[in-house]
Amino acid sequence: MSSFLNKAFAASDAHETRKVYDDWATSYEAEIVEHGYVTPDRCAAALHRFADGPDAPVLDFGCGTGLSGQSLHQAGFKVIDGVDLSSQMLTCARAKGVYRNLTQVEAGAALPFEDGAYTLFSAVGAIGAGAAPAGMLHTLMRKLPKGGKLVFSLNDHTLKEPAFEGALSEWIDCGAARLLFREDGPHLPGINLNAAVYVIEKA
Numbered sequence: 769m770s771s772f773l774n775k776a777f778a779a780s781d782a783h784e785t786r787k788v789y790d791d792w793a794t795s796y797e798a799e800i801v802e803h804g805y806v807t808p809d810r811c812a813a814a815l816h817r818f819a820d821g822p823d824a825p826v827l828d829f830g831c832g833t834g835l836s837g838q839s840l841h842q843a844g845f846k847v848i849d850g851v852d853l854s855s856q857m858l859t860c861a862r863a864k865g866v867y868r869n870l871t872q873v874e875a876g877a878a879l880p881f882e883d884g885a886y887t888l889f890s891a892v893g894a895i896g897a898g899a900a901p902a903g904m905l906h907t908l909m910r911k912l913p914k915g916g917k918l919v920f921s922l923n924d925h926t927l928k929e930p931a932f933e934g935a936l937s938e939w940i941d942c943g944a945a946r947l948l949f950r951e952d953g954p955h956l957p958g959i960n961l962n963a964a965v966y967v968i969e970k971a
């Protein structure tokens with residue numbers, strides 16, 4: 769595994785996570801595409817299947833260099849905004865030309881949009897080991913209006929940490945959200961890493 773991938777999985781806080789992605793930005797895509805990164809396409813297809821149509825804006829949380837936005841765009845979504853911790857990753861995302869707005873965010877700070885502003889969220893490889901903590905699932909779900917949908921992925925490393933599926937259960941078990949879709953499948957097949965993709969709807 770590359771040193772950047774290892775460093776990302778080992779990052780212990782948002783400060784380290786931002787530094788890893790700032791340093792990784794220019795070589796991130798070549799590396800993960802070489803490993804066969806398929807999660808953006810899997811997530812975009814899953815969200816497309818459950819969204820009411822392609823017109824509602826999608827907020828791509830942890831958009832990185834924009835591979836997730838590109839997949840959402842290819843799936844047919846017309847308006848995509850992105851947020852990310854890393855200014856360097858955002859610079860690469862901007863060059864893709866598929867986002868309407870791109871905004872840098874601070875970990876722990878309020879997300880820079882009103883509650884209910886988006887009915888569709890994606891968090892592709894953006895929650896879990898090497899990315900945002902489990903509590904981010906709660907933050908995103910609180911921002912969704914009733915009926916809003918979130919697609920996200922949790923990789924094998926993340927699934928070993930109970931906090932992440934635990935955060936999901938907190939919403940599903942009490943009926944605050946419905947699990948519309950869960951699919952295990954490849955994430956980075958070149959290094960035999962899998963991920964589960966979920967679509968949940970706020971009740």
Ligand SMILES: C[S@@+](CC[C@H](N)C(=O)[O-])C[C@H]1O[C@@H](n2cnc3c(N)ncnc32)[C@H](O)[C@@H]1O
Nearest residue numbers: 789830831832835836852853854892893899900
């Ligand atoms: C593995 S990359 C995934 C990027 C993109 N979604 C993709 O599929 O290629 C994880 C991204 O999440 C971002 N990230 C991690 N923690 C974050 C946080 N707390 N808030 C916003 N972005 C975060 C990182 O900067 C990084 O760009």
